[in-house]
Amino acid sequence: MGILSNDLSALSSKNKSFLADNRRLFIGGQWVEATSGQTFPVYDPSSGLEITRAQSASPADVDRAVAAARQAYDVGPWSKTSPAERERLLWRLSDLLEKHADDLAQLESLDNGKPLAHARAIDLPLSINFLRYIAGFATKIHGRTFDLSVPYAPAARFSAYTRKEPVGVVGAIIPWNMPLLMAVWKLGPALAAGCTIILKPASDTPLTALRIGELVAEAGFPEGVVNIITGSGGMVGAAMVNHPSIDKIAFTGSTAVGKSIGRQSANTMKRISLELGGKSPVIVLDDADLNVTVPGVLLGIFANCGQVCAAGSRLYVQKSIYEPLMAALEQAAKSIKVGPGLDLATEMGPMVSATQRRTVAEYIASGLDEGAELVAGGRALEADGYYIEPTIFSNTNHAMRIVQEEIFGPVLSAQPFNDEEEAIKLANHSPFGLASSIYSTNNNRIQRLTPAIKAGTVWVNCHNIFDPALPFGGYKESGIGREMGEEVMNMYTEVKSVCMAYG
Ligand code: NAP
Numbered sequence: 001m002g003i004l005s006n007d008l009s010a011l012s013s014k015n016k017s018f019l020a021d022n023r024r025l026f027i028g029g030q031w032v033e034a035t036s037g038q039t040f041p042v043y044d045p046s047s048g049l050e051i052t053r054a055q056s057a058s059p060a061d062v063d064r065a066v067a068a069a070r071q072a073y074d075v076g077p078w079s080k081t082s083p084a085e086r087e088r089l090l091w092r093l094s095d096l097l098e099k100h101a102d103d104l105a106q107l108e109s110l111d112n113g114k115p116l117a118h119a120r121a122i123d124l125p126l127s128i129n130f131l132r133y134i135a136g137f138a139t140k141i142h143g144r145t146f147d148l149s150v151p152y153a154p155a156a157r158f159s160a161y162t163r164k165e166p167v168g169v170v171g172a173i174i175p176w177n178m179p180l181l182m183a184v185w186k187l188g189p190a191l192a193a194g195c196t197i198i199l200k201p202a203s204d205t206p207l208t209a210l211r212i213g214e215l216v217a218e219a220g221f222p223e224g225v226v227n228i229i230t231g232s233g234g235m236v237g238a239a240m241v242n243h244p245s246i247d248k249i250a251f252t253g254s255t256a257v258g259k260s261i262g263r264q265s266a267n268t269m270k271r272i273s274l275e276l277g278g279k280s281p282v283i284v285l286d287d288a289d290l291n292v293t294v295p296g297v298l299l300g301i302f303a304n305c306g307q308v309c310a311a312g313s314r315l316y317v318q319k320s321i322y323e324p325l326m327a328a329l330e331q332a333a334k335s336i337k338v339g340p341g342l343d344l345a346t347e348m349g350p351m352v353s354a355t356q357r358r359t360v361a362e363y364i365a366s367g368l369d370e371g372a373e374l375v376a377g378g379r380a381l382e383a384d385g386y387y388i389e390p391t392i393f394s395n396t397n398h399a400m401r402i403v404q405e406e407i408f409g410p411v412l413s414a415q416p417f418n419d420e421e422e423a424i425k426l427a428n429h430s431p432f433g434l435a436s437s438i439y440s441t442n443n444n445r446i447q448r449l450t451p452a453i454k455a456g457t458v459w460v461n462c463h464n465i466f467d468p469a470l471p472f473g474g475y476k477e478s479g480i481g482r483e484m485g486e487e488v489m490n491m492y493t494e495v496k497s498v499c500m501a502y503g
């Protein structure tokens with residue numbers, strides 16, 4: 001306890017009663033107890049104290065949720081709901097998120113540890129805007145028409161067109177770093193496309209997803225269209241992945257689990273979209289504007305305590321500006337105010353869990369062992385909460401684990417490079433390919449580098465900038481498919497070709 005712990009008396013009365021209530025599973029429009037009769041604790045990362053408990057669903061609960069989602073999809077009413085009605089319901093949900101934005105931001109901060117100011121300024125507006133953006137696609141799903149020239153039926157005539165149909169029942173499995181946004185990234189396109197969905201939040205952060213269940217009911221979605229179940233990934237998530245009546249798994253999480261989902265989904269040929277890990281490179285050329293670069297690099301690695309899949313965790317700086325940039329980053333990193341999420345002065349909160357803090361501390365120790373030079377941070381704070389200092393390593397190289405592996409914490413690994421060719425080689429030397437950034441004031445150099453980087457996103461003179469219109473996803477082991485943009489609708493639809501002979 002102490003100044004590094006949240007002051008829980010500051011919670012809104014809505015959130016106090018939400019936490020005091022026994023959380024249940026949202027299945028078929030009802031809040032039900034898990035058949036296991038078991039619950040699991042939910043912790044405040046700033047203190048390590050239990051704040052509430054959630055239900056441990058079992059495979060039998062997955063069966064119940066699948067039955068509800070199948071009924072709503074196969075029999076109706078969801079399959080009979082018009083696109084305009086789906087659009088209207090998504091707008092209603094976004095309006096409810098907006099109405100309750102302050103409570104949701106507070107709950108998100110408490111559950112995940114992120115600064116309340118960031119939850120308010122980033123997570124909530126992004127979630128609300130995304131729902132509104134994607135709602136419009138419900139009425140804009142369309143196929144194409146064709147004139148055919150079938151070579152073996154020259155005399156016949158055909159009229160042909162394609163239809164885009166919902167993929168069916170979606171199982172969505174999401175991580176704990178941006179719990180509300182990740183939930184909305186799955187719910188929005190699934191519902192716009194006409195799918196029904198079973199959502200399993202991460203066990204470390206189930207709260208805002210459960211709150212969304214209440215808002216889904218209030219918005220008027222029919223029973224069974226959205227089902228939200230909590231419980232362990234190894235049991236509930238695995239039961240979803242292997243379930244014969246789930247048509248698609250939409251997964252965001254680690255590459256290890258994503259690969260195993262890919263392998264298992266082959267048994268049922270489920271559709272999959274996988275948003276996985278990253279180790280995103282940041283390239284700073286010698287003509288970069290340091291006034292833009294320093295805050296950009298810091299936001300890239302320390303936003304959300306480094307728990308961002310797109311975090312710019314590998315820094316490559318052209319030799320002539322390496323020393324001044326590292327000095328500026330050191331000074332800025334040391335001035336970041338670390339504290340409990342609910343304190344509005346906090347710039348970086350605790351990590352989400354004791355496990356995550358331990359993992360990051362082990363990576364920092366490995367960096368020191370392997371000879372990296374510690375420039376800033378490096379310590380876990382002496383507190384009950386899961387704090388780690390903003391950490392920067394210099395003189396790193398690609399033999400080090402801190403450069404090759406995703407840490408998912410506030411740890412930046414920097415090294416100098418000589419020329420553009422070397423920068424590209426280093427940037428692409430990774431099994432991941434989620435995102436990247438380039439800092440430069442020379443457009444020719446930016447244009448040369450952009451196509452050479454093997455990553456789903458290239459940010460220029462910025463990092464961690466997300467917008468509903470911009471597709472986001474990974475090359476290489478960072479995943480399959482794209483979230484957001486119009487591209488995401490392809491992840492939730494099947495294409496049906498219709499070919500009609502006529503005289
Ligand atoms: P994780 O262990 O893969 O967990 C993610 C989700 O999968 C959780 O809901 C988890 O449930 C569930 N899960 C765990 N094992 C499972 C299994 N065998 N079968 C089915 N589901 C299972 O990931 P994490 O370590 O918590 O999250 C951090 C990772 O997510 C990082 O690698 C990060 O890069 C990635 N991420 C990617 C993006 C993106 O858009 N590309 C965004 C955010 C995070 P439990 O919580 O119950 O374990």
Ligand code: MG
Nearest residue numbers: 202233253254
């Ligand atoms: Mg995990």
